[in-house]
Amino acid sequence: MVTIREVAKESGFSSTTVSFVLNNAPLARYIPDATKNRIRRAAHKLRYRPNVFARTLRNQRTRTVGVMVFDMTDPYCTPILRGIECALYQASFLPILTDVHNERCRFERYLEMLLDRRAEALIVVANWLFLNIDVLGDSKKNNIPTAMIGRELQAGSVSSVIVDNEVGAQAAIEHLFSLGHRQIAFLRGPRHIADTAPRWNGIRNFAKAHGLQIDADLVLDLPGSGNPLSGFEAGCSLTEELVRRKRQFTALMAFDDMTAFGAIRALTNCGIRVPEQVSVIGFDDIAHSSLLTSALTTVRQPMPEMGAIAVSIVAEGISALHEKRRLSAMHRKLLPQLVVRDSTCSPL
Amino acid sequence: MVTIREVAKESGFSSTTVSFVLNNAPLARYIPDATKNRIRRAAHKLRYRPNVFARTLRNQRTRTVGVMVFDMTDPYCTPILRGIECALYQASFLPILTDVHNERCRFERYLEMLLDRRAEALIVVANWLFLNIDVLGDSKKNNIPTAMIGRELQAGSVSSVIVDNEVGAQAAIEHLFSLGHRQIAFLRGPRHIADTAPRWNGIRNFAKAHGLQIDADLVLDLPGSGNPLSGFEAGCSLTEELVRRKRQFTALMAFDDMTAFGAIRALTNCGIRVPEQVSVIGFDDIAHSSLLTSALTTVRQPMPEMGAIAVSIVAEGISALHEKRRLSAMHRKLLPQLVVRDSTCSPL
DNA sequence: TCCCGAAGTTCGATTTAAATG
DNA sequence: GCATTTAAATCGAACTTCGGG
Structure with a gap:
């Protein structure tokens, strides 16, 4: 590795001057262009690259x-x-x-x-x-x-x-509501996830404001595990549970996209068509939401x-x-x- | 930040000794345990953490x-x-x-x-x-x-x-073949992608060995763009093209999973059911392949x-x-x- | 005093060479 | 010569200080 000293030797100046010039230090102000050029040429010729670690040691910047x-x-x-x-x-x-x-x-x-x-x-x-x-x-x-x-x-x-989870959830429920859905099922997020509460708040507020009844039998909570992809299985089994209960619903709002995927899988398995019989909406807009056989309606996080x-x-x-x-x-x-x-x- | 010198002062030894002890250097061999313990305790007490940059400057290891x-x-x-x-x-x-x-x-x-x-x-x-x-x-x-x-x-x-792309592609075509498919469509990868050729080789070799006819009209090439997700759109439009040609096929082998997703979307849009009317197989097994409404059969890369x-x-x-x-x-x-x-x- | 450049110190650790009893 | 410890050189750049013109 070529050091600043070699550049100094090559250019005929001291390493101090080289440092000043190459860093455009304030003190390089008075150094004539001729000197600067010679130094820069030498540095370029030797392919000089300052040692990041030496530099960091001095000035603390990494x-x-x-x-x-x-x-x-x-x-x-x-x-x-x-x-x-x-x-x-x-x-x-x-x-x-x-x-x-x-x-x-x-x-x-x-x-x-x-x-x-x-x-x-x-x-x-x-x-x-x-x-x-x-x-x-x-x-x-x-x-x-x-x-x-x-x-x-x-x-x-x-x-x-x-x-803004509250706004997002509200947009989702408003979408379903304005389509005409009144019997809506909810798969809420796991309790200990921070996003769960505000999203539910958004839903409740919207429901209250628009006289939408939320049927407690149509609200289920995701168990939550260490694995984010587990939302798929959870969404799947919870939706099966909903179907088993034989409580009518025309739309399902999932905690996130993974959960929605699981829900769609379960509905399809039960012979229920999406969206004709049940509309499904997710949250996040993860990369593959648009690739699903029936592309997912969702709330996008930027x-x-x-x-x-x-x-x-x-x-x-x-x-x-x-x-x-x-x-x-x-x-x-x-x-x-x-x-x-x-x-x-x-x-x- | 506490330095090795402060540890030296605290413990009553020189920084050299401290360095030897904390790094278990060969020369620490003869240092009595009492000394070692005092040094280690001092380092621990002061929460000493060696400066990575100073160390790297010396021994070049990052x-x-x-x-x-x-x-x-x-x-x-x-x-x-x-x-x-x-x-x-x-x-x-x-x-x-x-x-x-x-x-x-x-x-x-x-x-x-x-x-x-x-x-x-x-x-x-x-x-x-x-x-x-x-x-x-x-x-x-x-x-x-x-x-x-x-x-x-x-x-x-x-x-x-x-x-092993060749083996993988062979496994895929063998799967389709053993299911009884004989009219198989292929969406090959872009020319300039390294995986394309060996996968096609695997297919050709299998076809030759088993007397499987490959209909040139059922083979299309992905255009390829800078964006890996573009495989979806390409798979979609190429499959539509295949369907338009009205050439019969009972199975489709896609270059990769994204392409397969696109193909499935196109088939579904055309009212063709997967897998009942057309089987689709991908390559890669990317994370969401299993989440598709009809979970994708594919060749997994580890x-x-x-x-x-x-x-x-x-x-x-x-x-x-x-x-x-x-x-x-x-x-x-x-x-x-x-x-x-x-x-x-x-x-x- | 102003301009230009160099000598020498510093950053914090590792390591060589050497000094003790 | 052996066990134990350390002073001093080193890594490479940045910056303070100083001197000559």
């Missing part, structure tokens, strides 16, 4: 952001990661990707590794989250800008980017945008840190969007 | 691996990334994730960034690859162990991990395993490098597995 995902296999994550990657690329940052697998010990070990590597910020994708983690304490202690996607922390210095916003928040945090500004946590709540496809229609 | 994906939104990537992550975690390595978006300039910039960061190895996930990249030259020049997943490089020092094997290959390369052993490139070809689900059955 241009690295730690990204923690709670479960990469969750299809919800991919577009978020893409959004993060895009935004970081533009800012010349590199992501270190860690996947916590919803395990506390992995979370702690990875957090330690990321802090050891002096990640300048942390982005946590915490949608399907079963841990009661204390990123808060840790990141506060280590004072590194942190943004969580998919979960809002009430207090503390951790920023958050979430979708995943790539959420990733990009998280990056912009922590980038701002990093700047603030360097300029010694105090910066309080930001909490962004993005609007979801109803996407009408083939799995919903008016009841006959 | 415990970092660069991961380059050509398109993260390709569902094929996710399980591979998971496999890589798992294996790296166990080896106490951290991945820097980069997504090339199938763009040459991104590829080059990211490669440079990864080399700047002294990634100890490179893993390239190059399934849906349109670039004629020269990782080869670069990695040779920089002499860092490199493994490619999804594409085999004939010569050079780059290792590879691929699935993605997580491929990721893990790539890691073990580069890990071996890293060791070899440190022990100054010469190590030639490895080429692993894994066996795919037929997964029979609901999209295939015997013709009526």
Whole structure:
């Protein structure tokens, strides 16, 4: 590897001058262009690349952001990661990707590794989250800008980017209602998932406002497990349960897309056609929702945008840190969007 | 941040001794346990964490691996990334994730960034690859162990991990054949994708060996674009084209699962039932293949395993490098597995 | 005083060579 | 010579300080 000293020798100047010139340091102001050019040419000729580690050792900047995902296999994550990657690329940052697998010990070990590597910020994708983690304490202690996607922390210095679950759920139920559905079944999310309550609130509020009766027998809760893909099986078996109860319903609103897929599978297995006999609506708009034989109507979360916003928040945090500004946590709540496809229609 | 010198002061020894003890260096052999304990206690008490950058500056080890994906939104990537992550975690390595978006300039910039960061190895996930990249030259020049997943490089020092496409395609066609299908349509992959040719070879060989006629009018090529999800639309429109031709076929073999999804959509739209009237088989077994209304029969690539094997290959390369052993490139070809689900059955 | 450039210190650890009893 | 410990050099860049013109 060629060092700055070799560039100095090659160009005939000292390494100090080389450093000034190549970094456009303030002190390079008075250095004549002739000198600058000779130095730059020498650096280019030798294919000089500054040693990131030596540089970091001096100025503490790593241009690295730690990204923690709670479960990469969750299809919800991919577009978020893409959004993060895009935004970081533009800012010349590199992501270190860690996947916590919803395990506390992995979370702690990875957090330690990321802090050891002096990640300048942390982005946590915490949608399907079963841990009661204390990123808060840790990141506060280590004072590194942190943004969580998919979960809002009430207090503390951790920023958050979430979708407006209440508005989203309301849009979904409004869609079904305006199609004429009155007997609607619900597969609610697992209790301990943060998204569950606000979505249900949205539904209840809409129901109250429009005099829609919610039949308690048509409301079931997902059990919830460590695996985000388990929503499929759960949606499947809960829907079978609904059908067995022989309570009429013309539409089904699922907690998320995976659950909706399971519901559709169960309905199809029972000889019930979607959407002719039962309309189904999901939430998220994961990548393959449009590919289903009957493309899924759903509420889209702007995943790539959420990733990009998280990056912009922590980038701002990093700047603030360097300029010694105090910066309080930001909490962004993005609007979801109803996407009408083939799995919903008016009841006959 | 607490430094080794503070630990030295706290424990009453020099930083040299501290370093020896905490790293279990050979020279720590003669250091009495009493000393070791005092040092370790001091380090623990002060919550000492060695500065990764100072350490790397000395011994050149970063415990970092660069991961380059050509398109993260390709569902094929996710399980591979998971496999890589798992294996790296166990080896106490951290991945820097980069997504090339199938763009040459991104590829080059990211490669440079990864080399700047002294990634100890490179893993390239190059399934849906349109670039004629020269990782080869670069990695040779920089002499860092490199493994490619999804594409085999004939010569050079780059290792590879691929699935046996020929065997996989043969398994697929054999499945259809043994079900009794004789009029089979094919949606072949884009010309410039590496997987296309071997899969077609597998099909042709099987056909020849079993006297199966391949009707040229039932063979169409995917156009191929930069976007792996475009396979859906292509599969859809090509299948419509097939149906328009009014040439009978009882089964359709798609290049990959996305294409198969498109085909199923088109068939359904045309009022043709899957699998009763036309069986459909895919390739890959991406995450949601089992979720389709009629779960897809397909040929599974062992993605997580491929990721893990790539890691073990580069890990071996890293060791070899440190022990100054010469190590030639490895080429692993894994066996795919037929997964029979609901999209295939015997013709009526 | 202003301009230009160099010498030397610093970042935090590892490691060589050497000094003790 | 052996067991135990350490001073000093090193990694590569950035930056402070200083000197000559």
